[in-house]
Amino acid sequence: MQFEKLTCNIGAELKDVQIRDAIDSDDLFSEIHRHLLENKVIFFRDQELTPAQHVAFASRFGALEDHPVAGSDPDNPGLVNIFKDETATPLYYENNWHADVTWRENPQKMAVLRCVQCPEVGGDTMWSNMTKAYEDLPQHIKQQIDGLYARHSIEASFGAAMPIEKRHALKAQFPDAEHPVVVTHPETGEEVLYVSAYTTHFTNFHTPDNVRYGNDFTPGHHSLLLDLVRRAAIPEYQVRWRWTPNSVAIWDNTLTQHYAVADYPPSVRQMQRAGVIGQRPVR
Ligand code: SIN
Numbered sequence: 001m002q003f004e005k006l007t008c009n010i011g012a013e014l015k016d017v018q019i020r021d022a023i024d025s026d027d028l029f030s031e032i033h034r035h036l037l038e039n040k041v042i043f044f045r046d047q048e049l050t051p052a053q054h055v056a057f058a059s060r061f062g063a064l065e066d067h068p069v070a071g072s073d074p075d076n077p078g079l080v081n082i083f084k085d086e087t088a089t090p091l092y093y094e095n096n097w098h099a100d101v102t103w104r105e106n107p108q109k110m111a112v113l114r115c116v117q118c119p120e121v122g123g124d125t126m127w128s129n130m131t132k133a134y135e136d137l138p139q140h141i142k143q144q145i146d147g148l149y150a151r152h153s154i155e156a157s158f159g160a161a162m163p164i165e166k167r168h169a170l171k172a173q174f175p176d177a178e179h180p181v182v183v184t185h186p187e188t189g190e191e192v193l194y195v196s197a198y199t200t201h202f203t204n205f206h207t208p209d210n211v212r213y214g215n216d217f218t219p220g221h222h223s224l225l226l227d228l229v230r231r232a233a234i235p236e237y238q239v240r241w242r243w244t245p246n247s248v249a250i251w252d253n254t255l256t257q258h259y260a261v262a263d264y265p266p267s268v269r270q271m272q273r274a275g276v277i278g279q280r281p282v283r
Helices: 019-023 026-039 051-059 130-135 139-145 164-173 221-233
Strands: 002-005 012-015 041-044 079-084 108-117 125-129 149-152 177-180 182-184 191-193 199-202 238-241 248-252 256-260 269-277
Touching: 012 026, 019 026, 019 051, 026 041, 026 248, 041 238, 051 079, 051 108, 051 269, 125 130, 125 221, 125 248, 130 191, 130 221, 139 221, 177 182, 199 221, 248 256
Parallel strands: 012 041
Antiparallel strands: 002 012, 041 248, 079 269, 108 248, 108 269, 125 238, 125 256, 149 177, 149 199, 182 191
16 A cells, blocks of 8 residues: 655545455554544545445444435435535535534544545545644643533534524434533544534633623633634645545544535535544543
8 A cells, every 4th residue: 555645734645555445354444544543634546435335444433324414325324425516505514614513412533435426626625633723722722721611513504594493403403512622532642622613602611700790701702712713724734635536535533624615616516425423522
């Protein structure tokens, strides 16, 4: 297997390998897993992978789940269809910095995304190294956010453009989740900045010291959250992948955030994603 780093901080392409061979090979599976943890997102081109093999490969990392808004492949549960057609429907949801499904108590730990069809140019995906985003924070900000928790909401993201009744029903089914603002990766021990476009507010910013009149002052509350969410957009932390049909990206969904660039309407883009259920994030 050939290996090429794509940037100094994140991402590598693995060549001369078919990931379907890892379905039955513990050695190959371990090597891919090691590269994933070391590089946070890894890429493969020209994969001969049926939807069933896609599910079988991803399932080696753990149980898969469907998505409440994006539909799944009816023949292959756990394989989520991300499809945009020439009329730009359904809406674009993926063009913001996020880690997948952090609005769940147990967000996904990683995902395997295959390009089925894409425009000749456009529709790239970007990933950002959220360990580096945390590491480079000034010490006083690290101290300020240590111990903070924040809400992550499907209502404020996938539900945002829904009519009110539908939005409330979605929220009733998937109540907001609350996670630490900084989490520790369960395998590598790295500290990760864990707020994104799905994060609505800090939940324990109020203390007797900083609330004087009811909830009047949480000084800097909103701008602090915004500054933290914007860290993913720093180019030095990023890699950008140009898709071709049958290329695959595998990312660690705790160590990274991603952004699918929606510059391609009216072209068609079709992806299939297998997301692996993780554990509850902890500091
Ligand atoms: C996602 O947000 O998980 C999908 C990314 C993509 O479609 O490139």
